[in-house]
Amino acid sequence: MQYVEANGARIPAIGLGTWELRGRACARLVEQALRLGYRHIDTAQMYENEREVGDGLRASGIDRDAVFVTTKVWTTHFAPNDLERSVKESLRQLRLAQVDLVLLHWPNPRIPLSETLGALANVRRLGMARHIGVSNFTVALIEEAVALCPEPLVCDQVEYHPYLDQAKVLEACRRHDMALVAYSPIAKGRIKTDDVLSRIGAAHGKTAAQVCLRWLVQQNVAAIPRTSRIERLSENIDIFDFTLGDAEMARISAMGSAGGRLTDFGFAPKWD
Secondary structure, eight states: OOEEEETTEEEESBOEEOTTOOHHHHHHHHHHHHHHTOOEEEOOGGGTOHHHHHHHHHHHTOOGGGOEEEEEEOGGGOSHHHHHHHHHHHHHHHTOSOEEEEEEOSOOTTSOHHHHHHHHHHHHHTTSEEEEEEESOOHHHHHHHHHHOSSOEEEEEEEOBTTBOOHHHHHHHHHTTOEEEEESTTGGGGGGGOHHHHHHHHHHTOOHHHHHHHHHHTTTOEEOOBOSOHHHHHHHHOOSSOOOOHHHHHHHHTTOBGGGOOOOOTTSOOOO
């Protein structure tokens, strides 16, 4: 497994995203992923599956210290006292004493960012999380957060795949020694039939999805593809035995644009 290092954190480059996974199926998928070699599991309060993620972690038999577990606080819990209570509830659901990373799930302009970040930093100081970070933050919000947060932020988790240009956010993360963690890294499955990625994959004996994930990892980006199919778990992690050439990397990067975003909501910030 390759790792992305950022402000003291060591994040496995490929993880399992668990959005929309529920119940026993979620627990089984987490268990199987860990047995296949995954060491990075991503969940969130809003996913309503933290208990099942914890069940899968314990069922796998993998030592807790070997697994990087991320969860996220929803925007309605950003007031300082609410945030700490919310993280305690996540730990209770996961049945863990500590998570590796707690993120603010989305920006919430209705609560001063300084207050929210102060509470998030306190979560780290209290030992509830080894590291803290943000999600869906724009460049301007990254700059503001870094300036305001009394503890180091280790990542910004954002949508990133070949169809969405995130060069500005990636540059901002690098400037502050933060990792970019990519959700929807295979564009919700859209890349699987992409001609460019398929042709590149054929040259390496790999699928379009594997090429896409390799493209991210070679940018020192961590990716958390979600799948509900156990057979896809092996495919998504089998990307460390080949390298994309400079021309192939450039060709994939040229596919991206600001209009390639697939996840957007009315409460989202004004994107870069």
